[in-house]
Amino acid sequence: MSDSDMPGVGRLAHAPADHPPVKRAKIGVLLANLGTPDGHDYWSMRRYLSEFLSDKRVIDYPSWKWQPLLQTVILAKRPFTSGANYKLIWNEAENESPLMTITKAQTAAIAAALKARHGDKLMVDFCMRYGNPSTASKVKAMVAAGCEKIVFFPLYPHYAGATSATANDQFFRALMEEKRQPAARTVPEYFDHPLYIEALAQSVEQAWEAAEVKPEKLIASYHGMPKRYLMQGDPYHCQCQKTTRLLRERLGWAPEMIDTTFQSVFGPEEWLRPYTVEHVAALARQGHKRIAVIAPAFSADCIETLEEVNGEIRESFTHAGGEEFTYIPCLNDTPAHVEALVTVIEENLAGWLR
Incomplete structure (x- = not known):
């Protein structure tokens, strides 16, 4: 057995002394949702809306036609109105949007269920297509933690180019930045599960x-x-x-x-x-x-x-x-929803879990 088979960080058996540390191999489960601004103030809203509305999967008009309108007209006004709407529902106690609060709760519940069934083989986390935490930052963290395989799960029951596809696009772009690319699977829509x-x-x-x-x-x-x-x-x-x-x-x-x-x-x-x-x-x-x-x-x-x-x-x-x-209300982190999501994840882990 090599040192890499042991918990934590180790050194490969028979490897030279200057060989970089090797993490114990894990499988990543990365949940993805649309995104959220960091705050409901003008500049937080403008950054978020600019990223969202610049996505060609969302607005597919030619950039020469769309970007001048977006940057000079729409983003001059819309951050104020959208910010006011976000303020109405903002989770002031945690200083975050409800989507962030609920996604955290969903991730925690899914991680607990998967750990109960599969131990420490899986690393479960979440990312956002727009805003923070970014897809790239979470892929990088999973690779750094030793995830040699990642199941990427856009949390959209129905497929659409402006939701599932753009989330997958961002995931693949993040993989392009990794020296050691993990094996990857994307979870398809589950609208009829x-x-x-x-x-x-x-x-x-x-x-x-x-x-x-x-x-x-x-x-x-x-x-x-x-x-x-x-x-x-x-x-x-x-x-x-x-x-x-x-x-x-x-x-x-x-x-x-x-x-x-x-x-x-x-x-x-x-x-x-x-x-x-x-x-x-x-x-x-x-x-x-x-x-x-x-x-x-x-x-x-x-x-x-x-x-x-x-x-x-x-x-x-x-x-x-x-x-x-x-x-x-949406299904959020209700037990029936968590069970459904965990089952979909396990179905897409087929062959990877021994």
Whole structure:
């Protein structure tokens, strides 16, 4: 047995005295989410929004056309409005966004579950596509810790070029910087995984059970994208529709009980329809006074759910005559969600764990 087989740092058997230390081989599990600004002040928001909105996977307009508009017009104003929205939901106790707080909790729960099952073979951590902690910094840390294999897990149930693909892009760019590249796997979308659907269904059932007056309809609100992306082959729209169908079937509900809508429209293009903010107002005007909204495309509550769904979309419904609006939180670090994520990770570790 070589020294490298022992815990911690060692020296390879029969290696010369000046051979660099060798870490015990591990497998890395790197969770990835969208990202978060470091603060809700103007400059923190500007740095974050500039990185996010400069991503060609997110905004694919030619740079010569988009960047002057972004840097001189959009980023002159939007950091103020976005910062004000973040301030409404900011975790002041930890001085971080809710997405950061929840992602930390998810990572801790997943790490504990995997350690209980597999001991110290795995190193579990998280990164953000935009902002901190960066993907590159976490890949570097895993390689330095002796991870010779890494499973990279974008925490998006549904595939989209602007989410899963750009996260993978950043992961591969980070690998390009490593002298000793680890073997790598990327976790695919899990929008129809039975345990994910079960976790969603349990969250809906708990909300219905807690409601004194039951909602008349459930709205499954997914993050939107330009309709053009669908026509170019992005499967996101179809995967969202299937998640809604599987959730409805698991709940045993009639088709008219659940509607699929899309939120977070940005820019002048037509996006996937119906738009959530318009749809809930239309429902109120049609006489649906009690609705619930769930956001299945988000693995953790964030600005798009806590401020947009539970703020702007709620207001749209009530201003149109709606009376009872129930927001069903994201799955976050609930036990059913953690079990689903751990199972997906283990499925993607097949053959690597002995």
